[in-house]
Amino acid sequence: MSNIIPEITLSARNLTRRFGNRPAVHNVSLELKRGEVLGLLGHNGAGKTTTLQMLTGCLLPNDAEQNQSSIDICGINLLHHPVRAKANLGYLPETPPLYRELSVNDYLTFAARLRGMAGAAVAEALVQTRQHCGLETVGKKIIGTLSKGYQQRVGIAQAIIHRPAVIVLDEPTVGLDPTQIRGIRSLIRELGNTHSVILSTHLLSEVESVCDRVEIMQHGKLIYGDTSVHMKQHVSVSGFIIGLRNPPPLSVLEGIVGVSHVEPLSTTQFRVLHASSSDPKSEFITLAAQQGWQLEQLTPLQATLEDVFATITDSSEEKKPSSGASS
Amino acid sequence: MIRLLAGRELRSLFAMPSTWFILAVLQFIFAWFFLARLEAFLEVQPQLAQLANPPGVTTTVAAPMFNTVGLLLMMLVPMFTMRLIAEERRNQTLTLLLSAPLSGRHIVLGKFFGLLIFLVVLMTGVPLMLYTLTLGTDLDHGLLLSNILGLLLLTASYIALGLYISALTTQPIIAAIGAFAVLMGLWLADIGAAAENSPWHFISPLNHFQNFNNGLLDSSDAAFFILFTTVFLLLTMQRLHNNRLYG
Numbered sequence: 001m002s003n004i005i006p007e008i009t010l011s012a013r014n015l016t017r018r019f020g021n022r023p024a025v026h027n028v029s030l031e032l033k034r035g036e037v038l039g040l041l042g043h044n045g046a047g048k049t050t051t052l053q054m055l056t057g058c059l060l061p062n063d064a065e066q067n068q069s070s071i072d073i074c075g076i077n078l079l080h081h082p083v084r085a086k087a088n089l090g091y092l093p094e095t096p097p098l099y100r101e102l103s104v105n106d107y108l109t110f111a112a113r114l115r116g117m118a119g120a121a122v123a124e125a126l127v128q129t130r131q132h133c134g135l136e137t138v139g140k141k142i143i144g145t146l147s148k149g150y151q152q153r154v155g156i157a158q159a160i161i162h163r164p165a166v167i168v169l170d171e172p173t174v175g176l177d178p179t180q181i182r183g184i185r186s187l188i189r190e191l192g193n194t195h196s197v198i199l200s201t202h203l204l205s206e207v208e209s210v211c212d213r214v215e216i217m218q219h220g221k222l223i224y225g226d227t228s229v230h231m232k233q234h235v236s237v238s239g240f241i242i243g244l245r246n247p248p249p250l251s252v253l254e255g256i257v258g259v260s261h262v263e264p265l266s267t268t269q270f271r272v273l274h275a276s277s278s279d280p281k282s283e284f285i286t287l288a289a290q291q292g293w294q295l296e297q298l299t300p301l302q303a304t305l306e307d308v309f310a311t312i313t314d315s316s317e318e319k320k321p322s323s324g325a326s327s
Numbered sequence: 328m329i330r331l332l333a334g335r336e337l338r339s340l341f342a343m344p345s346t347w348f349i350l351a352v353l354q355f356i357f358a359w360f361f362l363a364r365l366e367a368f369l370e371v372q373p374q375l376a377q378l379a380n381p382p383g384v385t386t387t388v389a390a391p392m393f394n395t396v397g398l399l400l401m402m403l404v405p406m407f408t409m410r411l412i413a414e415e416r417r418n419q420t421l422t423l424l425l426s427a428p429l430s431g432r433h434i435v436l437g438k439f440f441g442l443l444i445f446l447v448v449l450m451t452g453v454p455l456m457l458y459t460l461t462l463g464t465d466l467d468h469g470l471l472l473s474n475i476l477g478l479l480l481l482t483a484s485y486i487a488l489g490l491y492i493s494a495l496t497t498q499p500i501i502a503a504i505g506a507f508a509v510l511m512g513l514w515l516a517d518i519g520a521a522a523e524n525s526p527w528h529f530i531s532p533l534n535h536f537q538n539f540n541n542g543l544l545d546s547s548d549a550a551f552f553i554l555f556t557t558v559f560l561l562l563t564m565q566r567l568h569n570n571r572l573y574g
Contacts (some may be wrong), residue, residue: 060571097423099335101342113331114427140481142342149368157424 009034009074009088009165009196014067015054017220024195026220030198030202031165037192039211039228040200041308047220049094054169055198056091057082087116094171096153096155101145103211104135104154107143125161132190133157133225134183136305147179156184159267167191169199173206185210199310204308207231216312219321222310231308239273241265242284256280256287269297328429332437333444335410341446349406353399354452360395361456364388378572379404385467389457390540393474396453397481397536400446401510402557404407404482407445408489409503414499431564439560446482453478470542480552483550484532485510487559494566 005213010032025047032038032041040048053059054071056092061069064079071078076085098187099107108129112122113241130136133153138146143154148307152175172188173181188210201207205230207214214231224231247253253262253270258278263271274280281298288295340346341470368387375381386528415421424434454475460466489506496502510532528534532555 058422058425058571069349083428088425089426090420091426093419093422093426095419097420099339099420099560102335106338110331110335114328114423114429116428139443157360160389 008032010055010072012069012071014069015051015061015071016067016069016255017050017054017059017163018062018065020281024220024222025054028217028220028222030055030215032196032198034165034196035193036213037188037199037211037216039205039207040060040198040217041204041214042200042217043202043324047169047216047271050220051217052091052168052198052200053093054059056089057134058093066089071115071254074079088165089168090115090159090162090166091168092155092159092170096144096151098151098154098159101142103138103140103142104130104146105155108161112155112161115164117162128318129157129161132160134188146275149176151181152176153243156187161301163195165195167195167196167197169201173201173203174301180315204315218306218309238276239271239301240281241269241271241297241299241301243269243295244288245294245296247293256283258283271301276321328433329437329440330373332424332429332433336438336441337445340407340441351402353403353449355397356399357392357452358456361388361392361453363390364392364461382480383467384460384464385457385470388460389466389471390451390542392457392541393478394448395539396478397533398514400478400485401514401533402507404446405487405503405506405510406483407442408486408493408506409499410493411490412443412493412567413452413496413499415498415504417536421570425567430496431567434567435490435560435563439483439490442486442490443483446486447479448476450482460565461496467542473542473544475550477536477542479537480535480556481532482548485556487556489561490493491559532556 001182008031010030012028012030014023015025016023018058028047028051030038030051039257040051050059054061055078057071058081061067061071069079071085073085074088076088078085084118099110102110105126108126109122112125113119117125129141133156135153135231137148138150143151146154152172153294156172159169169188173184176184186205188197188199190211192212192287199206199210211228214224215222215228216231247268247270250262250264253259253272257271258274258280260275261273263273271283272280284298285295287293365388368384404540412421415424454471478537488509489502492505492509493499493502496505513527513531513537514533516527517534520527529551532552535551538545
């Protein structure tokens with residue numbers, strides 16, 4: 001709410017949460033700076049939603065005293081002063097919390113007032129937010145009659161209408177069509193310039209295109225955290241898929257300098273892996289032209305979430321003996 | 328904040344066609360009952376006139392009417408309270424309230440007063456109909472006021488109970504059946520208990536309403552209703568807090 005937003009808008013330490021005997025989140029610590037978009041990446045059931053629920057005060061961490069857990073939002077402790085801390089929060093849960101029988105305008109006005117906005121400021125914020133989220137034309141419509149994509153946008157609108165310092169979005173692009181996804185991503189990017197945004201996703205591409213920083217979660221633990229640019233380098237796969245309409249024998253392709261492995265995908269498509277130091281792409285192109293292999297496709301390999309996990313869990317297992325010795 | 332939440336509750340209620348339908352049907356039932364009582368009164372009026380101290384129109388028409396409304400409330404209130412928290416939980420809208428800068432007190436009181444205002448609006452038809460009788464005769468305003476106050480307190484206690492049961496579950500229909508079962512059980516235990524000083528009489532809201540219905544303002548009855556309402560509102564707040572604790 002206040003105009004002076006501190007540099008570190010959200011800091012959470014040692015959050016642990018169990019459901020019955022099943023641990024959902026274990027010892028998670030997070031920090032978020034102003035103007036930063038943090039992506040929480042992980043498979044379904046990795047504990048992303050539970051973490052976000054704790055960050056927004058919908059769920060209390062277990063054994064907070066014992067673990068010395070704390071959640072500070074703009075320097076206000078969420079566990080001790082929940083009402084004041086939550087004024088700086090905007091939260092879009094997994095299912096957008098929409099009152100389906102209300103109109104978009106009524107609902108957004110209610111959401112703004114609920115967060116303590118004064119009556120005069122609400123009207124202006126409503127116009128701005130609707131413009132931001134592409135809701136200009138549906139203001140008077142009943143939410144229940146809107147399509148899924150519009151409902152999702154109304155959900156995002158309620159999270160940002162009061163200009164909170166910290167915006168928490170749980171899988172914001174799920175269930176949207178590609179155009180809408182692009183729209184929402186650019187909106188998040190824009191919000192990230194002035195606010196802090198934390199979003200959860202299981203899509204690697206989303207993290208790459210939107211987030212400044214990424215934290216990877218697996219089995220309730222944070223297993224990796226870095227800037228998303230670093231992560232990309234960390235997990236980049238050196239290789240490409242090549243399509244040749246008139247391919248030579250496999251051994252010829254394997255014989256090209258720098259190639260470490262060739263795997264045929266079909267009669268005309270091959271997956272070529274090479275060392276990260278050398279890049280035999282140009283070699284392939286010249287040879288294809290000279291020998292009449294009829295090159296029709298050359299696509300660099302994209303790292304998948306699986307690759308990321310494989311690389312990271314491998315490297316963390318390698319590190320384990322050393323970390324075990326230090327503790 | 329409480330006003331905002333109550334306003335939202337009312338807005339949602341009036342946005343649903345079923346609300347208007349129930350409103351219309353109930354006015355019809357109230358009017359039907361009122362006219363039936365009035366007709367019965369007019370039939371026996373000549374005989375009543377021969378008595379030394381005849382019961383007036385307020386006692387023969389108004390009091391039974393309030394009594395019926397009190398009984399109807401038992402079925403009516405669970406229909407409205409079932410949605411209050413159970414449906415918010417099922418539609419995941421409760422998250423909006425839990426992540427907003429509100430305490431549990433605001434949420435519970437907002438819902439409580441929202442529904443109370445709605446039910447008061449729904450029942451205003453009753454005293455209005457009765458007051459049309461002033462065109463032809465004098466009314467016992469004291470008895471009417473005592474009945475109105477009693478009905479208000481009875482409604483408040485029913486809402487508080489229904490709100491608590493709604494907070495226990497995710498299924499509105501279970502909340503409705505649960506609240507109805509409890510209210511019905513309290514009533515049946517009350518009328519079934521033979522002993523004059525049975526504890527069942529004491530814990531039944533309808534039994535305490537009887538004094539108001541007869542025009543007897545007893546502070547212990549009022550205290551019972553206030554206590555009953557407060558206890559269930561506090562339990563609801565605690566339940567919402569447990570929601571954060573246990574997920």
